[in-house]
Amino acid sequence: MSASALKSAFSFLKKLEKNNNRDWFNDNKAEFKAVEKEIKAIYNSVSEQLNKHDRIEKSKVFRIYRDVRFSKNKLPYKTHFGGSFNRTKPRLRGGYYLHIQPHNESFIAVGFWEPNKEDLLRIRKEFEMDDSEIREILENKTFKSIWGGFVGDEVKTAPRGFNKDHQAFAFAKENRL
Template sequence: MESIIPFLKELTRNNNREWFKGQKNRYEQSRKEFELFLESIIAGIGTFDSQVAGLVAKDAMFRIYRDVRFSKDKRPYKTHYGAYIAENGRKGSKAGYYLHIEPGNCFLGGGLFRPETEQLKKVRQQIDYDAASLRQILNEAEFRNVFGGLQGRQLKTAPRDYPKDHPDIDLLRYKDFLATHFFDDKIIADGDAQYAVDHFKVMKPFVDYLNDALLFEDEEPKVNF
């Protein structure tokens, strides 16, 4: 894992196609290290979350090439490596686990980012019926120590179909349902996949709650007694 952080640091300073072309071998080496690191993490998560069983690292990894067609920022490359670990990998729509490697800004997290309208409706419905289970997850000492609490975009007022004085309006206002933990670059340099696995395991009940909500069609969301 010695190549990833140094390569990304230099890419940040030289984000152009000419430089990248001359460093293609270094890119391939760092990407391969990331892939192997990710394989270890996926295997670790697979011991406690069956949804990632059979997931291949390449299917979870995001491309380093930026889509600049509709962006004012014309830099051709991302300056980080990212991967989404969930059913169907980066193309999946379920709640899962995210890994972000960027010099000075490494973090792991997960949940639901920019959920589709129907997904957001289902999660809010689940909260309406059973906010207590989500609060219990968020208030667990280990979860709070690792992730701090629930994160994501929020509405300034109540969502449609919910009163402003709803007892769980603080949760219903969220438009993303995320948890994030930042860590030192040394974790990557040391190739400490277990560090990520252990922290993702703390997130598992949060991911389960969101995925349980997404399962519901016409039936009422389940309430945990």
């Protein structure tokens, strides 16, 4: 990953934060296109690296233009770059997400985003059968020091059809799985 490309991206995004309007963006479109090209190269490099250990079917850098139709926030541009890396389907599902944003707001996300009901049931069944592997990962001090805690929706109780007292679901609630 090129440090100079990230520095250029952060610089552009900081300026965009202060000038998030069409006139400024159009006046600075050439700079955006140059930064976007570098960002796409970074995402392609990440995809290549992921393919050394996984099977990535496709990667995608999301557009900088916001869909403001149903949003209270009417600013026309995102102030970050985001992209996804989808695993080869149907055998492998889930994926990765890379978010690049100034002010220490960058992050990596992995797993399932809004899994379909079949995948969600399979995940829950796996935890019900044996949750020791995920427990070991989540409780690992080195893992926690690098990745921090998990965030996302949490289960309030065991899902329908599962024992509410099962240790895997109590653990999931405690750890926000």
